[in-house]
Amino acid sequence: MRALGAAIAIATAAGAAQAQFFSFASNSNGENWTFEYNPQTQRLTHSDANNGSPVTLLVDDRNGPMPAVSIDTEFRADMTLSTLSSVAIGGDEFLHIYALNGSFEFLVDVGNGLETAMRVEFNDATLTARGPSDRWSSTATISGGDTASDPGRVTYSFFQPLVGLVPNAAAYGLGVGSSIGPDDFSFTLTSLNTSGALPFDPESNPGALGTPTGGPGDFPTQTWWSEGSFSGSAIIPSPASLALLGMGGLAMARRRR
DSSP states (O other): OHHHHHHHHHHHHHOOOEEEEEEEOTTSSTTSOSEEEETTTTEEEOTTTTSOOOEEEEEESTTSSSOOEEEEEEEEEEEEEEEEEEEEEETTEEEEEEEEEEEEEEEEEOSSSEEEEEEEEEEEEEEEEEESTTEEOSOEEEEEEOOSSSOOSEEEEEOHHHHHHSTTGGGGTOOSEEOOSOOEEEEEEEEEESOOOSSOOTTTOGGGBSEEBSSTTOOBOSOEEEEEEEEEEEEEOOHHHHHHHHHHHHHHHHHHO
C-alpha cells in the first residue's frame, strides 16, 4: 500500500493535469453547412460527414508558448434535442431552452481510410435560441461543461492519430487516453435557416432565416441548417502522472505476489 501511495504522491507533485484548448472557425469548411436538424428525430447532426471537405481543427497549449497546430479533419456530430422551457425576456422576445445529449468527433486520413483522432461525449448540455414565441432567430448557442464536484458530463477522448499529428505532443500535454475534467465545449450557430441552399442568400429569401417551432417550449417543426464554430477545453493528466501512476500500480501488483 505504501508503494502505491508513494507513486500517487509523486505523480501529484511532478505531473499536474494540463488544460488544452481546441477550436474551429465556422468558415474552415466553406463548402458545407456545419449542422442539420431533423424534426422527425429531433437530432442535430453534421450535415454531410463524408463530403471530403475538411474542417481545420486547432490544438493549442492553453494560450501558452507553443504555436497552435492546425489539423485537417472530418467533423461528425450526433446530438439529440429535448425540450426544457421558453422564457419571456421582454417585448415579444423569448429565450427557447433545450437539453442536448450526444457526441461529436474529429477523424483524420491515415492513408488507408479515416480514423478517429478526438471524440467528445456529453450529456445535459444546453441549446438556447432567441426569437418570438413560435420561432427561433438565425442564431443559437450550444454549451456543455462539468465541474470538479460534478464530473463526467463532458469527456474528451484522444487517440493515436491526433497525438501523431501534433509535433512534440508531450509539450501540449497530449497523450492517448481520456480527460479527467473539468471539461467544457461550446458551438456558436449562425445563419440558421430552413433553406439549406448553398450559397444561401438571406436578402432574396429572408423568410428562410430562423426556424418555426410548435410554440413556446416546443421543438422546431422544419429541417434547418446552420454555420457553426467550436471551442472547448479539456483537463488532461500529464504524461508524467500517467507513467508514475502506472509504476505505482505495478509496484502494488508485485507486493500482492
